[in-house]
Amino acid sequence: MRNLINYQLKLVAALLILTIVFISNKAYSQEEKKDISLSIQYQKIINQHSLINISAKFKDENGFNPCAKQKFDVYKVTVAEGESGESQEEKIGETITNEEGKTKFIIPYKITTPSVSFIVRLENSKLFEDTEESVEALDANIEATIEEEDSVFYIKARLFLPDNQPLAAQSIEVGLARLFGNLKLGEEDSYETDEEGFVSVPIDEGLTGIDGKLTFRIALNESDEYGTIIAFIDSNKGEKIEDESTFDQRTMWSPPNKTPLFLWIFPNLILVSIWSILVFLTLNLFKIYKSNKTKKS
Known part of the structure; x- marks a missing residue:
């Protein structure tokens, strides 16, 4: 009976420790989420498209760093007609930042109006706190x-x-x-x-x-x-612009198949001369060897 009670106490203690560790880790992970600095800018390129430039970064002990590979949701904001004047949000897309913490969101053409208003929002990130920025612009x-x-x-x-x-x-x-x-x-x-x-x-x-x-x-x-x-x-x-490139000519800095002719001719002449001398010496040594052998016999 005493062993059973001890086992139950140990089990309760173990469960209690696991619960405390889980809660601590959860609280710690929540505390580790960082605030980010979000910058957005509306841009219109005539006869092409309109877009939103997005830049996100966070600060740590080493200074500012880019928020890379983070998904941002983009919403169009419209103000309801009537006395209420309440604004309504409509999600029109999402975009992911590159390694530099930057991205461009192309605004669908049908959304362009005399007055535009957008919200860019970061939500449910494991690393960063939820944040948003808005931008408004008149069309011109x-x-x-x-x-x-x-x-x-x-x-x-x-x-x-x-x-x-x-x-x-x-x-x-x-x-x-x-x-x-x-x-x-x-x-x-x-x-x-x-x-x-x-x-x-x-x-x-x-x-x-x-x-x-x-x-x-x-x-x-x-x-x-x-x-x-x-x-x-x-x-x-x-x-x-006058093309002054010598890439296709025979110069010292040209590709191998465009090597100057003198660099082909002279080194090969030197090699042939050296080998000719070696062959000549070898033949003469062989003749001397045969001559000495004949005299001895």
């Missing part, structure tokens, strides 16, 4: 043309609302799109639209491109009201 457009005045070419861009109302006093950046960034045009970093929503920027001379083709980037960047709006315009007014 950029039109750009290239015109010539007094033998000088200009980029003329107009910023306006969907109802064709011009947007004045907005900073527009104009540059030449390159592979690793944009080369600004003119002397200013940005140009302010006039009362009719126009900016006019001269195209610098001597700009080079493949077959003389250039792509210019016109952008309203990180506006509090309109987000980022980008338009591209192509031109053939550049100078053609």
Whole structure:
């Protein structure tokens, strides 16, 4: 009987210890969840699509680190008509951050309206606390043309609302799109639209491109009201790039099948000469050996 009681006490104690360990681990894991810094930005590329740029990072003892491979849900927010004015959320998709903690969510075309509002939310993560950020933007457009005045070419861009109302006093950046960034045009970093929503920027001379083709980037960047709006315009007014590559020629830095001829000829001549001398010496040694053997006999 006493053994049975001792066994029951041990069993209860073991269950109690396991319960305490489980609760402690659960509480510890909950305490380990980290807060993240979430940044989102609305961007519209004319004649292409609209998107939301998402960047997430967290801070630990080593500083800030990217929130890699985390799933974020994207919601469209609409305000109900009537006196209530309650907002309604509709999930329109999800996206996963890359190794740098960044991702782009392409907004479905049918959702684009004169005014857009979105929420980006992180939920039920094992590593991070739930968090969300919202972004709102009014729709606007950029039109750009290239015109010539007094033998000088200009980029003329107009910023306006969907109802064709011009947007004045907005900073527009104009540059030449390159592979690793944009080369600004003119002397200013940005140009302010006039009362009719126009900016006019001269195209610098001597700009080079493949077959003389250039792509210019016109952008309203990180506006509090309109987000980022980008338009591209192509031109053939550049100078053609001359191909100075010697890859297909016989040079010291060419591929093996394009080795300079003298590097083929001279080393082989040297090798043939060395082997000829060795063969000549070998033959003479053999003759001397045979001659000595004949004399002895």
